[in-house]
Amino acid sequence: MAAPAFVDPTRGRGSGGRATSGAEPLAAGRVHLPSIVRVMRRNFLSWRRFYRSSLVSALGEPLLLLLGLGYGLGRYVGSIEGLPYAQFIASGIVASSVMNVATFETTFSTFARMREQKTYDAIRATPVSLLEIMAGDLLWGACKCVITASAITLVMLVAGLLASPLAALLPLAGFLLGFPFGALGMCVSARARSWDSFTYYFTLGISVMFFFSGIFFPLASLPAPVRAIAWCLPLAHAVAITRALALGPLHGWLALHFAVLAAYWAVAFALAVRWMERRLVV
Amino acid sequence: MEPQPDVAPAGDADGEAEPRAIAPDVVVAARALSKEFSGRRAVRAIDLDVRERECVGILGPNGAGKTTTIRMITCQSPIGDGEIRVFGIPVERRTERAIKARLGIVPQDDNLDPDLSVLTNLLVYASYYGIPSRVAEPRARELLALFALEERAGDRIDTLSGGLKRRLTIARALINRPQLLVLDEPTTGLDPQARHLVWEKLRELNRTGTTMLLTTHYMEEAAQLCDRVLIFDDGRVIAEGSPRELVRRHAGEEVVEVFEPARDLAEACGALGCRAETTPEGVRLFLDDARSLPPLLERVGNRPFLHRAANLEDVFLHLTKRELRD
Numbered sequence: 001m002a003a004p005a006f007v008d009p010t011r012g013r014g015s016g017g018r019a020t021s022g023a024e025p026l027a028a029g030r031v032h033l034p035s036i037v038r039v040m041r042r043n044f045l046s047w048r049r050f051y052r053s054s055l056v057s058a059l060g061e062p063l064l065l066l067l068g069l070g071y072g073l074g075r076y077v078g079s080i081e082g083l084p085y086a087q088f089i090a091s092g093i094v095a096s097s098v099m100n101v102a103t104f105e106t107t108f109s110t111f112a113r114m115r116e117q118k119t120y121d122a123i124r125a126t127p128v129s130l131l132e133i134m135a136g137d138l139l140w141g142a143c144k145c146v147i148t149a150s151a152i153t154l155v156m157l158v159a160g161l162l163a164s165p166l167a168a169l170l171p172l173a174g175f176l177l178g179f180p181f182g183a184l185g186m187c188v189s190a191r192a193r194s195w196d197s198f199t200y201y202f203t204l205g206i207s208v209m210f211f212f213s214g215i216f217f218p219l220a221s222l223p224a225p226v227r228a229i230a231w232c233l234p235l236a237h238a239v240a241i242t243r244a245l246a247l248g249p250l251h252g253w254l255a256l257h258f259a260v261l262a263a264y265w266a267v268a269f270a271l272a273v274r275w276m277e278r279r280l281v282v
Numbered sequence: 283m284e285p286q287p288d289v290a291p292a293g294d295a296d297g298e299a300e301p302r303a304i305a306p307d308v309v310v311a312a313r314a315l316s317k318e319f320s321g322r323r324a325v326r327a328i329d330l331d332v333r334e335r336e337c338v339g340i341l342g343p344n345g346a347g348k349t350t351t352i353r354m355i356t357c358q359s360p361i362g363d364g365e366i367r368v369f370g371i372p373v374e375r376r377t378e379r380a381i382k383a384r385l386g387i388v389p390q391d392d393n394l395d396p397d398l399s400v401l402t403n404l405l406v407y408a409s410y411y412g413i414p415s416r417v418a419e420p421r422a423r424e425l426l427a428l429f430a431l432e433e434r435a436g437d438r439i440d441t442l443s444g445g446l447k448r449r450l451t452i453a454r455a456l457i458n459r460p461q462l463l464v465l466d467e468p469t470t471g472l473d474p475q476a477r478h479l480v481w482e483k484l485r486e487l488n489r490t491g492t493t494m495l496l497t498t499h500y501m502e503e504a505a506q507l508c509d510r511v512l513i514f515d516d517g518r519v520i521a522e523g524s525p526r527e528l529v530r531r532h533a534g535e536e537v538v539e540v541f542e543p544a545r546d547l548a549e550a551c552g553a554l555g556c557r558a559e560t561t562p563e564g565v566r567l568f569l570d571d572a573r574s575l576p577p578l579l580e581r582v583g584n585r586p587f588l589h590r591a592a593n594l595e596d597v598f599l600h601l602t603k604r605e606l607r608d
Contacts, residue, residue: 032379
């Protein structure tokens with residue numbers, strides 16, 4: 001190491017050539033897969049301590065919905081599109097439960113790790129990069145979605161609400177559907193100023209999607225302009241997928257639904273990483 | 283009396299001075315390091331070296347740029363301007379992973395993982411470095427023993443006192459056997475016993491070969507631990523040297539503090555071979571030579587006074603001109 005060559009005279013000093021925001025394109029930091037797995041393992045170890053309460057909330061709500069609305073309200077509704085009401089909504093609740101689990105993981109849990117506990121800072125001091133931490137959180141959220149999707153599928157099986165052998169793929173679908181919703185939640189976490197910030201997302205995003213994505217009534221019953229808006233929301237596509245797997249039949253539109261969700265995932269995750277870097281790498 | 287900067291203004295924004303040469307055993311070398319935060323210049327053209335086995339302290343008031351500097355050195359914050367080499371590797375985004383693998387970082391706020399037990403904190407942290415668990419487990423137990431935390435191995439983090447958390451944070455920073463340990467205010471917020479225990483452990487680590495870079499605003503901490511101290515003020519290095527050198531150069535040998543207005547003493551100072559600084563209570567007199575003490579004390583007469591050895595705090599207050607900062 002030649003000492004005098006340390007300061008390169010050709011490099012303009014004081015010109016501010018280097019960006020201070022540190023927000024380089026994603027590709028710049030090569031992704032190290034084992035690091036992502038290590039972050040997931042950390043989340044798993046921490047989850048192991050609270051898994052009971054975590055399972056209660058992840059399963060309790062869908063089961064209550066199914067009992068209260070599916071069977072309670074269902075007695076008055078009768079059938080929708082030729083299906084018993086419980087069957088109709090159960091096939092959609094798989095999707096909304098996955099949405100909730102993935103969203104909780106990347107909003108409240110991620111925000112707590114990022115801000116309150118400073119776990120992100122602690123991990124960033126090691127060779128694990130911010131992108132890898134976020135990917136680990138997202139993947140972990142998707143794994144939790146598998147548990148929820150499997151449990152609801154099992155309940156539907158026992159209750160005789162499944163009509164297609166492809167329902168066996170619902171846990172896998174839960175895993176995949178966890179990505180777009182998890183990534184959207186991460187965008188919110190990256191921009192959130194405080195816990196209150198999440199209220200907006202939950203009320204204006206999650207709740208709106210929950211009621212207007214075809215879980216409780218077919219989208220076809222909405223007026224055309226509203227229906228067009230509903231089809232822009234990711235949950236509508238997720239419901240279409242879980243319903244097709246639970247009840248059949250498969251149709252070509254599924255590819256489109258997956259494509260929309262993949263686009264949501266890709267754009268949301270890229271934005272989340274960018275915003276998180278802007279926030280933490282200063 | 284104007285404080286004389288001890289360091290050449292080598293890195294002034296448009297300075298033409300030759301950059302400092304880098305010694306072969308250097309672990310950290312920063313040259314003309316600068317950083318702005320939305321227009322505020324937090325770090326201004328700093329040169330900093332840390333050699334192998336050295337303990338270097340960055341001393342300065344809050345907002346002097348200490349944390350910003352070490353965050354840039356530890357690849358946690360992008361460099362504004364200037365350059366840093368750590369282990370001879372230039373700090374850049376693509377070298378971050380390689381550098382971080384060899385660093386141990388103790389942040390200002392404890393960020394232990396509250397969801398994991400004491401031992402699991404170490405094991406999970408080891409996994410981030412890719413240390414296999416058969417290596418990590420004995421090493422973690424060894425560190426717990428070193429920091430007298432064995433009894434607490436299975437406990438939750440929120441049951442630990444501030445001192446124990448700090449010790450665990452330092453233990454965690456050693457899990458990858460780092461070649462450089464960087465500590466940001468290692469004892470801020472600790473009670474005196476806990477602080478002395480941490481100092482003892484850090485001295486032991488330094489003695490057994492760990493290179494250290496730490497920030498502090500405790501003069502005593504710097505005097506106790508550091509071979510070399512850089513005094514930061516307003517983003518610049520305003521003095522650099524061993525604690526002893528700095529005291530001798532900027533505060534002299536002895537200090538006599540008089541706790542009553544004593545204008546006459548301040549005025550007679552030149553003749554008595556000392557330097558005076560007025561304080562809210564009276565006057566503080568700095569002597570370069572103990573021989574001028576008897577005539578001085580005679581002049582002090584029966585006014586209440588305190589005679590003591592000069593220390594880093596005198597240097598610090600003198601150099602930063604006792605401005606009140608947040």
